[in-house]
Amino acid sequence: MGTFDHTRVIAIANHKGGVGKTTTVVNLADAFGRSGLKVLVVDMDPQANASLHIGKMHPSRVDLSCAQLLLAAGVDKLPQAVHEDTYLENVSLIYGSLALGRVEEELKDQTPRPSEELRTKLETADGIYDVILIDCPPSLKLLTSNAMAAATHIIVPVESGSQYGLYGAEDLLKHIEKIKRINPTLALLGALLVRHDERQTVCKLLEVTARETFGKILPVRISTSTKVNQAAVMQSSLHKLDRSAKVSREYRELADGLIATLGLKPAPAEEEVENG
C-alpha cells in the first residue's frame, strides 16, 4: 500500500510563474468542495497567493503555517496547522507565508530526507480529506520537491497563449522523474492549457507541442478571462462571481472530469455511518 490509501493528493506545479497554478488550485478546490468532497489546500508558495485568496486571516498573523509545519520535529502538528474557516465551502487551508522562503535552507541542514517532510506531515491526514491540493511556488527547489514527493498526482498548468509557454518543460519533466525515485507511484495527470484560445495559431501550435512533450493534456482547456483577476481581488471563486461565465464552466468541467478519473466520492455523512 502507498503512503496515501484514501486521499488523492494533487500537486499543481510549474516552475514558471504566472501560468495559472494558484487560480487552478482555488477553483478546483471550490468545485470539489461544492460537490461535497472534503478538501484541504496546502499553500507552499512564500508569496501565499492562495492563502490571500481563500483565507480569512492575513498569512503573517498565522501562528502555525506551512513553514512551521515543515520544520516541526514531530508529526502531530497537522491539526493545528489546518484552518477550517475559509471563504470556500468544505475547503480547509494550511497557510503559506514569507517564512517558507527560509525553509529550504533549514530543511537541507536539519533533516535527513529534506524532500519528504511534507509527505511525513500530511500522511496523518490520509482518509480525513477526500482530496488535498498543493499550490507550488515558481521554482524547482525543495518546496516543489516536497510537494511532488507528497503527491499522488500532478497537474502542470501551461500558458497556452505564449510562444514560450513550454520553455523549461523538459526540466520540469526531469524533476518529476527524479522525484519518482522516492515516490514511484506519482502520476502525471497532464498539462493544463491555460489562457487557451483555439482560434489563435500560437495556441494551436502550443497544444500540439504540449501533447508531445508531456504525453498527455487534460481534456478541458481554460480560456482567458478578466473574471479570473476579479475573483481573486474579491476573494471569491469564479463560480461564485459568475457561474455562467465560460471560464467558470471550464473549471467545473475540469473538476468533474477529475472526480471521475480519480474515483473521488464524498465520504458519507457521519449520521449515515452510525445508522448503517
Ligand SMILES: Nc1ncnc2c1ncn2[C@@H]1O[C@H](COP(=O)(O)OP(=O)(O)O)[C@@H](O)[C@H]1O
Ligand atoms: N485564465 C486566465 N485568464 C486571465 N487571467 C488569468 C487566467 N489565469 C490566471 N490569470 C491571471 O494571471 C496571473 C497569474 O495567475 P496565477 O494563478 O497566480 O499563476 P501562478 O500561481 O502560476 O503564478 C494572475 O493575475 C491571474 O489573475
Ligand SMILES: [Mg+2]
Ligand atoms: Mg501562484
